[in-house]
Amino acid sequence: EVQLVESGGGLVQPGGSLRLSCAASGFTFSSYTMNWVRQAPGKGLEWVSYISTTSSTIYYADSVKGRFTISRDNAKNSLYLQMNSLRAEDTAVYYCARIGVSYCGADCPIKYWGQGTLVTVSS
Amino acid sequence: SYVLTQPPSMSVAPGKTAKITCGGNNIGSKSVHWYQQKPGQAPVLVIYSDSDRPSGIPERLSGSNSGNTATLTISRVEAGDEADYYCQVWDSSSDHVIFGGGTNLTVL
Numbered sequence: 053e054v055q056l057v058e059s060g061g062g063l064v065q066p067g068g069s070l071r072l073s074c075a076a077s078g079f080t081f082s083s084y085t086m087n088w089v090r091q092a093p094g095k096g097l098e099w100v101s102y103i104s105t106t107s108s109t110i111y112y113a114d115s116v117k118g119r120f121t122i123s124r125d126n127a128k129n130s131l132y133l134q135m136n137s138l139r140a141e142d143t144a145v146y147y148c149a150r151i152g153v154s155y156c157g158a159d160c161p162i163k164y165w166g167q168g169t170l171v172t173v174s175s
Numbered sequence: 176s177y178v179l180t181q182p183p184s185m186s187v188a189p190g191k192t193a194k195i196t197c198g199g200n201n202i203g204s205k206s207v208h209w210y211q212q213k214p215g216q217a218p219v220l221v222i223y224s225d226s227d228r229p230s231g232i233p234e235r236l237s238g239s240n241s242g243n244t245a246t247l248t249i250s251r252v253e254a255g256d257e258a259d260y261y262c263q264v265w266d267s268s269s270d271h272v273i274f275g276g277g278t279n280l281t282v283l
């Protein structure tokens with residue numbers, strides 16, 4: 053069974069940093085591209101970042117580019133999101149999300165989602 | 176960048192058909208995916224590549240895509256279909272994944 057478990061969320065002050073982690077299990081992590089998607093309270097889905105299987109291709113939403121860094125450790129079956137210079141508008145549930153088909157790119161549908169971790173940016 | 180437009184809300188009576196639209200410039204040239212999200216839950220993929228259904232998704236849900244509009248059709252609507260629905264595409268011009276704003280479907 054595919055499992056994606058996010059951790060690392062919490063309350064942080066504006067300008068602060070946070071590192072999210074996603075522990076993957078039930079599949080060959082190194083074979084699947086991954087995304088982070090967030091959802092502000094009461095709002096819609098917003099894509100944050102994409103990373104290919106070997107980390108050779110990375111994309112970011114304009115709203116986080118230069119502040120967030122996506123990475124993965126295939127040996128540890130883990131996905132990460134380093135978030136710096138956090139703003140109030142970054143407050144959201146952050147989902148770790150896996151593409152459905154192995155070695156499929158960013159144009160492929162997201163088949164599996166974690167339950168999300170809440171990040172609150174507030175003083 | 177590329178924008179996907181969905182009606183914020185719609186309502187339908189049980190047993191009727193709901194058509195949720197997703198508008199975008201020449202969206203017919205892109206591959207559209209649809210997600211269902213119920214309160215407090217993670218999204219679920221219900222349609223991919225315009226009209227394909229993942230295993231476990233009922234045949235009552237179908238998708239189409241042409242011109243400037245993609246459509247998710249839910250036939251014989253049930254109370255359990257009440258949820259938010261999001262369309263999504265890949266915009267190769269900007270290297271961005273794009274989500275529509277979402278449509279809240281209410282079953283009367």
